[in-house]
Amino acid sequence: xxxxxxxxxxxxxxxxxxxxxxxxxxxxxxxxxxxxxxxxxxxxxxxxxxxxxxxxxxxxxxxxxxxxxxxxxxxxxxxxxxxxxxxxxxxxxxxxxxxxxxxxxxxxxxxxxxxxxxxxxxxxxxxxxxxxxxxxxxxxxxxxxxxxxxxxxxxxxxxxxxxxxxxxxxxxxxxxxxxxxxxxxxxxxxxxxxxxxxxxxxxxxxxxxxxxxxxxxxxxxxxxxxxxxxxxxxxxxxxxxxxxxxxxxxxxxxxxxxxxxxxxxxxxxxxxxxxxxxxxxxxxxxxxxxxxxxxxxxxxxxxxxxxxxxxxxxxxxxxxxxxxxxxxxxxxxxxxxxxxxxxxxxxxxxxxxxxxxxxxxxxxxxxxxxxxxxxxxxxxx
Numbered sequence: 001x002x003x004x005x006x007x008x009x010x011x012x013x014x015x016x017x018x019x020x021x022x023x024x025x026x027x028x029x030x031x032x033x034x035x036x037x038x039x040x041x042x043x044x045x046x047x048x049x050x051x052x053x054x055x056x057x058x059x060x061x062x063x064x065x066x067x068x069x070x071x072x073x074x075x076x077x078x079x080x081x082x083x084x085x086x087x088x089x090x091x092x093x094x095x096x097x098x099x100x101x102x103x104x105x106x107x108x109x110x111x112x113x114x115x116x117x118x119x120x121x122x123x124x125x126x127x128x129x130x131x132x133x134x135x136x137x138x139x140x141x142x143x144x145x146x147x148x149x150x151x152x153x154x155x156x157x158x159x160x161x162x163x164x165x166x167x168x169x170x171x172x173x174x175x176x177x178x179x180x181x182x183x184x185x186x187x188x189x190x191x192x193x194x195x196x197x198x199x200x201x202x203x204x205x206x207x208x209x210x211x212x213x214x215x216x217x218x219x220x221x222x223x224x225x226x227x228x229x230x231x232x233x234x235x236x237x238x239x240x241x242x243x244x245x246x247x248x249x250x251x252x253x254x255x256x257x258x259x260x261x262x263x264x265x266x267x268x269x270x271x272x273x274x275x276x277x278x279x280x281x282x283x284x285x286x287x288x289x290x291x292x293x294x295x296x297x298x299x300x301x302x303x304x305x306x307x308x309x310x311x312x313x314x315x316x317x318x319x320x321x322x323x324x325x326x327x328x329x330x331x332x333x334x335x336x337x338x339x340x341x342x343x344x345x346x347x348x349x350x351x352x353x354x355x356x357x358x359x360x361x362x363x364x365x366x367x368x369x370x371x372x373x374x375x376x377x378x379x380x381x
Contacts (some may be wrong), residue, residue, distance in 0.1 A: 008251045011180075013027070021158075064331070100342065103336065105335075135150050140189070166179065175316040180328070212288060212292040213292065220248050311369075312331070325342065328345060
């Protein structure tokens with residue numbers, strides 16, 4: 001069973017003596033208990049594999065594909081994915097990584113990028129406040145107070161954050177309902193409020209859906225084949241829309257005629273040829289919807305991947321060419337850059353990082369990173 005399905009199943013309720021429909025006081029159902037056991041088991045299996053590989057290697061050998069994803073973010077390679085190392089204190093404290101460990105991660109990374117991409121004045125003002133923005137969203141989503149969402153003991157903070165970022169990355173109320181195990185009415189209400197508060201985000205999303213929507217009312221319109229980003233990285237959709245055009249041409253040239261009816265859904269009958277045409281159009285709608293969401297995601301994720309690599313590259317420039325002792329050894333994990341620094345060059349590395357970020361602020365004005373040092377990976381933040 002996939003991860004999202006398990007997350008939904010883990011929310012199922014049993015029944016108590018007070019009701020027959022499931023209420024807040026009802027215990028977890030047997031299905032939910034088993035789903036939670038599977039989730040927990042998989043989590044610890046992943047940790048055990050990570051510890052085992054590190055023990056076998058004797059030290060941490062980070063290896064990456066530099067252009068590992070379509071968004072330009074790095075991906076792990078060579079049988080061990082550094083991107084998959086979890087952020088728990090017990091895990092990160094195991095990594096001492098050399099004589100002087102420094103590092104930092106971007107603060108509100110995706111949110112500051114969204115500010116630069118969408119230029120929504122309300123969003124910009126929201127980022128200047130001290131409140132946790134996903135907790136504000138969660139208060140609307142769950143009908144709770146901001147303080148109740150911020151109470152980490154009830155689990156609402158993490159699910160609010162998941163729903164918030166799902167919207168940022170092009171998700172919908174239906175997807176949020178499935179992932180969080182909430183009613184569509186509940187998630188639709190939160191989505192409507194979100195786009196009412198931040199109309200520029202909705203405007204931009206509508207533009208992208210229009211650009212990457214070749215099939216409209218059964219007619220073909222040539223879509224855009226590429227989307228760029230603030231930092232210039234492009235993603236192409238030529239293959240996706242080539243497949244869509246093939247399906248569209250096929251739907252208009254069914255290679256047979258038939259007067260046989262089929263029942264597609266209860267109470268709805270169609271000629272076999274018409275049913276096939278509808279199925280092909282349905283496949284096109286699915287592909288173009290996925291492409292549009294990927295395009296929305298690209299405008300945020302690609303900028304994040306490129307910005308992180310730009311800062312990392314400036315750090316690498318401090319390392320002399322050729323055969324020399326190490327001055328610095330950086331890597332990046334999503335929006336985080338740990339670096340092992342040698343020879344008392346800590347201040348030089350710190351200045352280099354902040355100079356690179358100041359340069360990036362010309363594109364992403366609210367970009368911020370706190371750079372620090374510590375005895376292990378867990379304590380450099």
